[in-house]
Amino acid sequence: MALCTSQIDDSIEIQLLLNFSINKVSDLPHNVHSILNGQYEDTINNELSTFIEAVRNGDSLEEIIHNGLSSTQAHLSWLCTGIASLLYFVQCNWTGPPIDSDVDWLKTRRDEALKHLSLHDGCNINVRKPELLYLANKIFSNVDLQLRCRSCVWWLLRATLLHQHVLDENSGVLFEETENLITKINNLNILEDPLCELLFNLEAARFYLHYRRTQNSEKHLERAQRIAGLRLNLEGAMGKRTKYQREEKAQLYLKIEMDRDTFPSIDCEDIPKSLNLNDELRLERIEFSEHKEDIKLGMMEEAIILAKYVQLQLCQPKHKLTDEEIRPYLTKVVDSTKNWSLKMTSLCYRCSLESDDKRTVERSMMQAESLLNDYNDAKAPVARRMDIFFASGMRPIWTLEEKWANVMFSLGLVKGALEVFIRLGLWEEVIACYNMLNLKHKAAEIIEQEISKKPTAKLWCLLGDATGDVSHYETAWRLSEEKSSRVQKHWGFYYFAKKDYAEAVPHLKLSVELNNIQEHVWFRLGYAALQIEDWKLAAMAYRRYCALEESTFEAWNNLAKAYIKLGDKPRAWKSLQDAIKCNYDRWEVWDNLMVVSIDLGHFSEVIRSYHRILDLKNNHSDIQVLQILTNAIINNVNDADGNPASRLLQNTLELFGRITSNTVNNPDIWRMYAELVALRKTDVDDERAAQYLQQAYRFITSNPKWCRNEDTTLNVLELCCNLAQAYLRCATDIAIVKKRKMLGSAKLSLQGVVKKIKEQAWDNADIMNQLMKVERYLATITNELEQIKPAQ
Numbered sequence: 001m002a003l004c005t006s007q008i009d010d011s012i013e014i015q016l017l018l019n020f021s022i023n024k025v026s027d028l029p030h031n032v033h034s035i036l037n038g039q040y041e042d043t044i045n046n047e048l049s050t051f052i053e054a055v056r057n058g059d060s061l062e063e064i065i066h067n068g069l070s071s072t073q074a075h076l077s078w079l080c081t082g083i084a085s086l087l088y089f090v091q092c093n094w095t096g097p098p099i100d101s102d103v104d105w106l107k108t109r110r111d112e113a114l115k116h117l118s119l120h121d122g123c124n125i126n127v128r129k130p131e132l133l134y135l136a137n138k139i140f141s142n143v144d145l146q147l148r149c150r151s152c153v154w155w156l157l158r159a160t161l162l163h164q165h166v167l168d169e170n171s172g173v174l175f176e177e178t179e180n181l182i183t184k185i186n187n188l189n190i191l192e193d194p195l196c197e198l199l200f201n202l203e204a205a206r207f208y209l210h211y212r213r214t215q216n217s218e219k220h221l222e223r224a225q226r227i228a229g230l231r232l233n234l235e236g237a238m239g240k241r242t243k244y245q246r247e248e249k250a251q252l253y254l255k256i257e258m259d260r261d262t263f264p265s266i267d268c269e270d271i272p273k274s275l276n277l278n279d280e281l282r283l284e285r286i287e288f289s290e291h292k293e294d295i296k297l298g299m300m301e302e303a304i305i306l307a308k309y310v311q312l313q314l315c316q317p318k319h320k321l322t323d324e325e326i327r328p329y330l331t332k333v334v335d336s337t338k339n340w341s342l343k344m345t346s347l348c349y350r351c352s353l354e355s356d357d358k359r360t361v362e363r364s365m366m367q368a369e370s371l372l373n374d375y376n377d378a379k380a381p382v383a384r385r386m387d388i389f390f391a392s393g394m395r396p397i398w399t400l401e402e403k404w405a406n407v408m409f410s411l412g413l414v415k416g417a418l419e420v421f422i423r424l425g426l427w428e429e430v431i432a433c434y435n436m437l438n439l440k441h442k443a444a445e446i447i448e449q450e451i452s453k454k455p456t457a458k459l460w461c462l463l464g465d466a467t468g469d470v471s472h473y474e475t476a477w478r479l480s481e482e483k484s485s486r487v488q489k490h491w492g493f494y495y496f497a498k499k500d501y502a503e504a505v506p507h508l509k510l511s512v513e514l515n516n517i518q519e520h521v522w523f524r525l526g527y528a529a530l531q532i533e534d535w536k537l538a539a540m541a542y543r544r545y546c547a548l549e550e551s552t553f554e555a556w557n558n559l560a561k562a563y564i565k566l567g568d569k570p571r572a573w574k575s576l577q578d579a580i581k582c583n584y585d586r587w588e589v590w591d592n593l594m595v596v597s598i599d600l601g602h603f604s605e606v607i608r609s610y611h612r613i614l615d616l617k618n619n620h621s622d623i624q625v626l627q628i629l630t631n632a633i634i635n636n637v638n639d640a641d642g643n644p645a646s647r648l649l650q651n652t653l654e655l656f657g658r659i660t661s662n663t664v665n666n667p668d669i670w671r672m673y674a675e676l677v678a679l680r681k682t683d684v685d686d687e688r689a690a691q692y693l694q695q696a697y698r699f700i701t702s703n704p705k706w707c708r709n710e711d712t713t714l715n716v717l718e719l720c721c722n723l724a725q726a727y728l729r730c731a732t733d734i735a736i737v738k739k740r741k742m743l744g745s746a747k748l749s750l751q752g753v754v755k756k757i758k759e760q761a762w763d764n765a766d767i768m769n770q771l772m773k774v775e776r777y778l779a780t781i782t783n784e785l786e787q788i789k790p791a792q
Helices: 010-018 030-036 040-047 049-056 061-072 075-095 110-118 130-140 143-148 152-165 172-186 194-210 214-228 299-314 320-336 340-354 361-376 397-410 414-424 427-436 440-453 457-467 471-479 485-497 501-514 519-531 535-548 553-565 569-582 587-600 603-617 623-634 645-662 667-678 683-700 710-730 736-760 765-787
Strands: 230-242 249-258 282-288
Touching: 010 030, 010 075, 010 194, 030 040, 030 075, 040 049, 040 075, 049 061, 061 075, 061 130, 061 143, 075 130, 075 143, 075 152, 075 340, 075 397, 110 130, 130 143, 130 152, 143 152, 152 172, 152 194, 172 194, 194 214, 194 299, 214 230, 214 299, 230 299, 230 320, 249 282, 249 299, 249 320, 299 320, 299 340, 320 340, 340 361, 340 397, 361 397, 397 414, 397 427, 414 427, 427 440, 427 457, 440 457, 457 471, 457 485, 471 485, 485 501, 485 519, 501 519, 501 535, 519 535, 519 553, 535 553, 553 569, 553 587, 569 587, 587 603, 587 623, 603 623, 603 645, 623 645, 623 667, 645 667, 667 683, 667 710, 683 710, 683 736, 710 736, 710 765, 736 765
Parallel strands: none
Antiparallel strands: 230 249, 230 282
16 A cells, blocks of 8 residues: 555545546646546555455454554555445446446445445345445445544535435434534535535535535535525516427526536536427427527536425425426526536436426437436546536436336336336335236235345335235344334324324324434324324324425424414414415315414414405305404404504405405305494494394395294394394485385384294393383384384
């Protein structure tokens, strides 16, 4: 192994982090030069030549690395070994071209590597040469090397993120480890270099985006944009998007402005090709009537735009309109980038975006196949494929194969998709294919066949899913040494599907205790807890789910329900506010918000919610809510913020006006409307109040059987008293003819009610007392009419 000084030059570390030299340096150490040229296997063999026998003999890797560092102080050599090992692993699983041969002496550690990397839940079966990642991880974890090489912690961050990618489930352990590494890297002097600081913030943003932590990612993306002097704004311009479109319409485009020169960049000549759409209707790209200035970007700036696309996609509800709004970010990178990994990643994103549209789904399938060919094609240099790979967001190659197979399946090419799913070991999808082909028995057979080759906890779980035999989950649990969150998840989901929520809860709960960042498990645990009325557990589960996935309105809504059951309405109210941010178009959520708002005295929010419900369903009557709101305004109650409710009188009248335009036959609504109108105390409003009460009277007495019901009879009598008061109030200073007409109408209404009630011969004291009041009003009105009776 080549010797070197104990301190490594900062410029060398930066060049290794960037994967290319900013300035042409001729005197680079040989091992650094080999890495920058993509000669990873040669570097590993050369640097570890002294230790090959020790590795082959099964000696502890930690001891080998520790002894190597202490005896030779060859820190650059070990750093280069770790980097070469990690990038060789990336080549095999992400960028290609694939390598069939193994590093023989290192292959002996494969089983050890898989056991270490699996974290009790198993690595993806498609991962190639895991011993390379294992070796890199061990090297970068060495404390002595971290002290001598400031970038070592950064490389450990990269290795840890790749570790997450080779697992089937997101790991809470790796998430916490990576967050700690990000904090350490933030304190590195190496970040004083603007290019390194930009690259680090991009990689940190990508880490948080993988775990769907959009707020954390946004902070790092904002820093990256600030460092790059990049301003991104969506703007509209006139243009056409179809071949036969005559009139131009407003189209979105991404306006880019820069406050500084682009960062150093390096182009790749043989980047993946973007396939044409070849649609008889749609244009390949929007044709704008005015030329848009095309700012030249480097790969760093393009990486920011692509990460921004993902961040916007994750933080907004999934909707076609959302896709249209964020598409310009993706289009910019697809059209302009000369970076291999950015081109590959952006085209993968486009495949996903276009896979649900009948006009673009075929290109999605063909593009995915084309990208797989690009991975296998050796034209593009290995080193150029690595440029800013860790900031590109590129996923392992088997995820692209899975995407390709899913698109085939959606197009009805089931047998072709089945072949790919079997090769990738995607047994859930295999089962779906066999079900589609009416070969359900084959699903269990193929899983049993795989178990006979190499039994794993995952396979036993899938056999349990396929056969419905609970004993298979028990076998899987024992096989995992009772440490697998996946086993408990499958077990819990089995009972959940049968609606046996009491049995499901313990398994789901144990699953999230073993791995606390499983969004879908938290969601089902919350729902199951609601069903068995364990409100505290439901609130905790939905709270954890909402911390991981902020854009699911059902979760916020159910969290509010749990809080209400626990008697914590203020927290329920806040949860419902978050629910409507996620889905503005569900009237049920607005209804829940309205009910909680009325309980807490958020009267302005009640009015807003009621209006939104009417927007969504045109007709809605909630008499209880309206009555509380009306009483609050009449009695001038203070709202939740200490403001008098009377200030909302005009807003409430507008709401009642809208309600009565659609709901015309509800007497309670007309009565409340009259009470509110009367508060304004003008002659016109008094007259309107009388008219609205007359409407209420007409509808409440429209059923001829109203007088046989005790409650309805009391309501009619009370309404008659209000009606008489309203007519007497507005008949004081008006013309005789109009006064005679109004009082005559009131007299007829009251006479009809008195007659009906007397026919029933009620002996209820309350009814008789109310009846006496109405008769007194009737006598007053009759007396008034006698006084203005026209001369005979």
